[in-house]
Amino acid sequence: MPNEIAIFNPEQQTIIEQMGYSHIPQNHIRALFQRSDVMGLNPNNPSQIALIERNSKNGKTYTLQVGIAGLRRAARRIVKADGGTYSESEWLYRGLSKDGRDTGWMDLWSVESMGFPTAAKVTVTRDGQEFPHTVMWEEAVQTFGQGGNPTPMWASKPTFMLGKNAAAGAYRKAFPDELDDVYVDSERFDSEEPMQMQATRQDRGADAVRAALSQKKQEEPAPRDWMAEVKATTTGAQLNALMNEAQSAGLTEQDWDALCIFANDHNETLGGK
Template identity: 35%
Template sequence: MGNELTVFKDQDFWNEKQLAALQQMGVSGASNADLAVFLHECQRTGLDPFLHQIYMINRKGKQNIQVGIDGLRLVARRAVDRTGETLSIKEEAWCGKDGKWKEFWAEDEPPLAAKVVLQRGRGMFPAIALYKEYAACKANGQLTGMWKKRPAGQLMKCAEALAIRMAFPQDLSGLHSDEEMDQADSPQDDDVVDAEVVDDSREGAATKAQRQAISGLLRKAGVKSPDLAASVLSSMTQRNVKGTADLLYYEAETFLSSRDLFVQRARQTLAQDTQPASPESKPATKKEGGDDAR
């Protein structure tokens, strides 16, 4: 049975035993195209869905591929083993209302943020996860699952996932950890920087969860109107975009794979768009009977 479930690099599609096992594990409503994409991600990352390292989850009618934090760590470890680099976590800390970072969290209330600094070779990759951006809640506002039991631990996993993805963009682009995606099932406010309404059934369109996450990042970058959002997104996608509603799935995934970088680029683009135009310099004119006439 173990060999029948092994995912090989050269297999073209899931075999019958694998499909049966995926269905038993909760994969439902997936088309052959969805399953083919999932197989590609399993082969690309080397993660095993039958060891719960990578998942495909049906969320609001769309298939989403997620990885466990152990899966992210495994991909990172394999990558540095290939290159001969070192990999270590240099700093882990939580921040409370007093604005001070603590290496140990013993408070009854959840922290406001968690920070991880990952070192890959000589490179340092700091990441900060904000509680308000990741905590998952029910419709009544109550925290769900592990966010209720151990919010500090969940938030630290989000920060670690961000740092790992920043350090290994080629290996992990577009993949998010379970803890990062918990909030995708939480009730969300409408996009305040998006004036468009989109049909979620559009082929290749960004999902509602993606659009809401990007809207939050735009607000964080200081984008406060639909017009500015359209201008920033058009600049970043290199095409005419009216708002988050026009984003494609792969574009949204690329932006969300490096959230800090997206915010930084959005701020730079916003600064350029809102910079007042310099007054046009008037050409110098010689007075009649100028120097030549002296």
């Protein structure tokens, strides 16, 4: 959009070019900058907020995507400006016990002994009003391949991913004016196609994410390039093993979220391998 980009200020134009957004319609880019300002996030750091391009049967769609930390930061910023209050409840889970009975809502869930939870619920309270949100596992889990297996992130951190979806929905309910069109990477998106990791990105977007993750102090040892290792995997088994290793490597929540986003996209290229 060579002519449209001129409507943005020089700093914004630089971000658009660096992040590879030049081909995206200006209304979506404007929404990115507006939401970044409201939420206090850096639009030049895709681990905080990013504009994600996806393919659907109706053509390309664009979604604003953040981490759960970004939603919390936005909520703190908004209530501080309004002189209000907000709180986030424990992440609660529900499912079936070993003997097939309903467990009721629990704040701790052992996947090893109880399997995947059936549902998760989170409540965000804003100025005394509660906004609960519940998500079901079968409706939320992201899968890949012909077997419909959970993606590496959902397989390795199922309660975190499901709970994050519930929390994101609760934040959108509590802050509809500011967060209504903002999603986290673990959520499905409105599409006529089943969620078999339809997301696609330009390599320049992945390069930008990699650059954000590699910003470390000069005196620190060079970190592993997890994204390059993800890109080098050729089977789902290799990718699962690598993501399990990355999970135990002590990545920050933002770095883990960004790596999950990239691994989701790589899963699509692997198909059913």
